[in-house]
Amino acid sequence: MxxxxxxxxxxxxxxxxxTYLNNALVAANVRVTFVQAGILxxxxxxxxxxxxxxxxxIGVDNSTLTGLVDRLEKVGFVARQASPTDRRSLLIQVTPEGIAEGDKAKMIIKKVxxxxxxxxxxxxxxxxxxxxxxxxxxxxxxxGSRSEDG
Amino acid sequence: MxxxxxxxxxxxxxxxxxTYLNNALVAANVRVTFVQAGILxxxxxxxxxxxxxxxxxIGVDNSTLTGLVDRLEKVGFVARQASPTDRRSLLIQVTPEGIAEGDKAKMIIKKVxxxxxxxxxxxxxxxxxxxxxxxxxxxxxxxGSRSEDG
DNA sequence: AACTAAAAGTTAGCATGCCAAATGTTTGCC
DNA sequence: GGCAAACATTTGGCATGCTAACTTTTAGTT
Known part of the structure; x- marks a missing residue:
């Protein structure tokens, strides 16, 4: 049982x-979520x-990361930059604002x-x-037993 | 550190x-997710x-449940029924198909x-x-420290 | 009875997450 | 050099999850 x-x-x-963690971040006027902070x-x-x-x-699918970086980029915390060595790749650059916001988030996260x-x-x-x-x-x-029976 | x-x-x-669990459910041709199974x-x-x-x-917000029940209702595993005693309330009825699907899910969940x-x-x-x-x-x-600084 | 407050559900908006499919690029092999 | 396989990223579709706002109904107060 x-x-x-x-x-x-x-x-x-x-x-x-x-929920608790993200509410705590909002309450502390941190403008990123826990997962976004991990990227920073x-x-x-x-x-x-x-x-x-x-x-x-961070252990998520590539497609999930696309959205995460989109949102971070929209608020200016990171920027996508073309890789000079591999045209398939993008190099993600964190901005000073992004670092500052990450530091703010870190305090809350440590507390939790x-x-x-x-x-x-x-x-x-x-x-x-x-x-x-x-x-x-x-x-x-x-x-796992993923699709083993067609 | x-x-x-x-x-x-x-x-x-x-x-x-x-992910593992939901993939296992799909692989076993179970047509509900873990969370939906909980409702069943x-x-x-x-x-x-x-x-x-x-x-x-099940420990989710009311608004989350609305979507869950929507999906279960769409495939015929539950039905919303008006409450005879309180016109605000809905009584959710599981169908025989819903029970059967829940039983199928239970086997997989037990294994995991x-x-x-x-x-x-x-x-x-x-x-x-x-x-x-x-x-x-x-x-x-x-x-939590939710909105204590408004 | 009238007013207010509380409760039940839904909707809309946002953020994760996954998978599958599509696009473009690079690599490996001949 | 050309072709297939692998890789990097994005898009679209779906399922959770939450908050805030809104509607309807019930309950509690005076």
Whole structure:
């Protein structure tokens, strides 16, 4: 009994977390979402990454990244630049405004990260993370029983 | 270091799980998604629930449920029925086809649930669930720093 | 009874996400 | 050099999810 609840638990917990986090960002007058902030962090770390690099690093489909970068570009936080070495690729450049906004977001995100941990000893958080990490092996794109019956 | 990764981990793990699960459902010719299946389960358990009841039970906003029920209704798995006692309310009725599809979905979902647990002792899974459950207190709609600076 | 507040649903607008298909470019092979 | 395969990105279609605004109905107050 109640075994079906595991997936439900994960879904619902993530929903709560996402809503809470994005509301906290809005309340702090941060103009990017959590996912957008992740892109800004990566670009601050190393500017001029390609779309493909970014989508792999944040773990979303290429097509999802297109929309994310569209929105960041529209508000002037990043810019697409043609790659000089590969005409298929675009190099995404973060702007100073983008970096500043990312820094603002980071403060909120750090705080929420701490909130998640409060009340649990480090060993338990390690177990929590370990189980989450196992999802990457168990549920990677090529495992599942995808279209094996035509 | 690496502290920002907790939220990222949760987001990405949930993305993997969701994609894997919905692909598995498609591969098994199940015509509902995981979330839709949740509605069918609840209605099988107790038919004729209201929209508000359902949205609270699956933990989504009322407006999200509207779309979910729209899609289930379009394929004939549920039907909206006027409430005899409250003209604001709708009673959602699951059809025999809806129940059958929910049962098909349940098999797949159960399997994926088991996959999540494989490799971890029950004590660790309990910790995992405990931490996820803490999100409901920590990140409930009315906590957060939502619009406190208007 | 009249007014107000609260509740049930829906709609519109936005942001993720995925997949499949399309376009353009590069690479590998002969 | 030419052709097929692979790669990078975008587009379109669909499904969640939320907030805010709106309609209708009910409940609570005076």
């Amino acid at each position: 109640k075994d079906d609840r595991l997936i439900f638990l994960i879904f619902t917990a993530q929903n709560r977390l996402r 962090f990566l670009l601050k770390q190393s500017n001029g990454r390609t779309m493909s690099d970014l989508s792999q690093l 990260n701490e909130e998640i941990k409060t009340g649990f000893p480090p060993e338990e958080m390690e177990i929590f993370k370990k189980i989450l990490r196992s999802f990457f092996d168990k549920f990677n794109k090529n495992s | 690496k502290d920002d990764r907790l939220i990222f981990l949760i987001f990405t793990a949930q993305n993997r799980l969701r 389960f609840l209605l099988k358990q107790s038919n004729g629930r209201t929209m508000s009841d359902l949205s609270q039970l 649930n088991e996959e999540i647990k494989t490799g971890f002792p029950p004590e660790e899974m309990e910790i995992f669930k405990k931490i996820l459950r803490s999100f409901f207190d920590k990140f409930n709609k009315n906590s």
